[in-house]
Amino acid sequence: MNINLTLIAQAITFAIFIWFTAKFVWPPLLLAIETRQKTIADGLSAAERGRLELEQAAKKSTDNLREARQQGATLVAQAEKRAADLVEEAKSAARVEAERIIVAARSQVEQEAQRAREQLREQVAALAVVGAERILRREVDAKVHSELLADLKKEL
Amino acid sequence: MSTEHALTPTSYIQHHLSFNAQPVGDGLFGMVHVDSVITAFVIGFAALGFIAWIARGATAGVPNKRQAFVEILFEFVDDTVKGIFPHGDRSSFMAPAALTVFVWVLMMNALDFIPADAAAAVTGLFSEEWRLVPTADVNTTFALALAVWFLMIFYGIKVKGIGGWLHEIFCAPFGGHPLLWPANLLFNIVEYVSKPLSHSLRLYGNMYAGEIIFLLLWVWAATGVTGTIAGALLGASWAIFHILIVVLQAYIFMTLTVVYLAMAHEGH
Numbered sequence: 001m002n003i004n005l006t007l008i009a010q011a012i013t014f015a016i017f018i019w020f021t022a023k024f025v026w027p028p029l030l031l032a033i034e035t036r037q038k039t040i041a042d043g044l045s046a047a048e049r050g051r052l053e054l055e056q057a058a059k060k061s062t063d064n065l066r067e068a069r070q071q072g073a074t075l076v077a078q079a080e081k082r083a084a085d086l087v088e089e090a091k092s093a094a095r096v097e098a099e100r101i102i103v104a105a106r107s108q109v110e111q112e113a114q115r116a117r118e119q120l121r122e123q124v125a126a127l128a129v130v131g132a133e134r135i136l137r138r139e140v141d142a143k144v145h146s147e148l149l150a151d152l153k154k155e156l
Numbered sequence: 157m158s159t160e161h162a163l164t165p166t167s168y169i170q171h172h173l174s175f176n177a178q179p180v181g182d183g184l185f186g187m188v189h190v191d192s193v194i195t196a197f198v199i200g201f202a203a204l205g206f207i208a209w210i211a212r213g214a215t216a217g218v219p220n221k222r223q224a225f226v227e228i229l230f231e232f233v234d235d236t237v238k239g240i241f242p243h244g245d246r247s248s249f250m251a252p253a254a255l256t257v258f259v260w261v262l263m264m265n266a267l268d269f270i271p272a273d274a275a276a277a278v279t280g281l282f283s284e285e286w287r288l289v290p291t292a293d294v295n296t297t298f299a300l301a302l303a304v305w306f307l308m309i310f311y312g313i314k315v316k317g318i319g320g321w322l323h324e325i326f327c328a329p330f331g332g333h334p335l336l337w338p339a340n341l342l343f344n345i346v347e348y349v350s351k352p353l354s355h356s357l358r359l360y361g362n363m364y365a366g367e368i369i370f371l372l373l374w375v376w377a378a379t380g381v382t383g384t385i386a387g388a389l390l391g392a393s394w395a396i397f398h399i400l401i402v403v404l405q406a407y408i409f410m411t412l413t414v415v416y417l418a419m420a421h422e423g424h
Contacts, residue, residue, distance in 0.1 A: 002187075003184065003294070003295060003298065004177070004185055004186065004189070004295060005180055005181075005185040005187060006183065006187075006188050006189040006193060006295035007298055007299045008294045010196060010290070010299035010300070010301050011299040013193070013196055013197050013200065014260075014299060014300055014303050015303065017230050018252065018256045020208070021255055021259075022206075022253070024208040024211065025207050025211045025252065025255065026247060026251060026252040026255065027247075028211040028212060030247055031216070032211075032215060032216045032219075032223075033230065035216035036216045036217070039216065126248065141228075142419040152238045
């Protein structure tokens with residue numbers, strides 16, 4: 001166990017090796033490892049972001065779908081209501097029209113009847129006149145009279 | 157191996173425990189262990205150079221297996237440092253320093269797995285004397301611990317200022333009363349001395365002991381058939397157990413380095 005110049009020589013070697021490592025070994029390894037760590041961290045955060053975006057998109061599409069379904073349901077309900085209204089309107093219009101037609105028909109029938117009655121009255125009057133003329137031409141015979149009157153009666 | 161000496165267990169072990177010490181001057185620093193310095197530099201440069209080569213071609217996309225392996229090492233060191241050192245940007249100094257310590261010490265320790273006499277086939281080309289494990293040389297471990305020790309003082313002063321650092325030497329941990337200054341000072345001196353000693357001697361002791369046990373087993377293996385079989389089996393067992401020690405000591409050395417420097421950043 002003798003201390004000699006070896007001590008100094010080894011200390012100098014030690015210093016050289018530390019310098020060598022600090023300059024040529026450590027920095028490139030540190031750079032490579034840190035760059036890789038950053039790449040991995042970026043990749044992970046990008047994946048996380050993608051996952052969140054996907055989640056939001058899924059939520060949005062669900063919302064859109066629900067909204068569309070609601071709108072559809074509303075439209076169908078409106079359409080049904082409108083159809084019911086239209087049918088109702090048509091029914092009431094038809095009823096009014098029918099009544100109008102019935103009223104018109106009734107009044108026409110009335111007029112027709114009136115007119116028929118008028119004609120009948122005129123014909124009766126004419127017949128009466130004709131009857132009266134025949135009676136006046138052939139008076140005398142009661143038997144004939146009664147015959148005529150019977151004819152008249154028949155014609156009435 | 158020395159040809160002049162007879163091959164006895166003592167000479168065998170002594171041979172494998174002696175450094176290739178070359179005189180370069182006089183006094184305390186008059187010798188240098190050429191084997192420790194060169195082995196430590198070559199193995200450290202090979203390991204860190206390999207990692208640097210992969211780091212240069214590192215992609216931020218899908219990594220290949222080589223890069224994945226280096227990234228596991230990177231994450232392991234970075235996580236350890238992150239847990240202990242919450243003082244600002246660790247990537248500029250603390251984490252690279254911890255990675256250097258871990259890889260270098262691990263590789264130096266792992267040289268213990270190469271059988272001493274097999275390694276001699278290569279190192280023998282340069283020198284008869286060549287100890288292969290630099291961390292079993294107290295100079296190496298103490299050099300690392302002392303470097304950390306100076307960094308500790310440097311960061312202590314840098315973070316708290318020279319006044320704050322001195323204040324801490326005299327007023328922590330017992331309190332700021334003038335009567336407590338000597339006690340605080342003594343406590344801090346013990347702490348500053350014990351840190352590098354325990355830091356370096358723990359690693360040195362473990363690796364030295366591992367080497368000795370291998371050598372003793374190889375001595376036994378040379379005594380006959382029984383010794384060869386027993387030495388081989390025990391050598392394999394010890395090598396497997398030693399994997400744990402090699403990695404654990406490297407990890408402990410790195411962790412303590414970070415802990416000491418983190419403590420230097422913390423005020424009392």
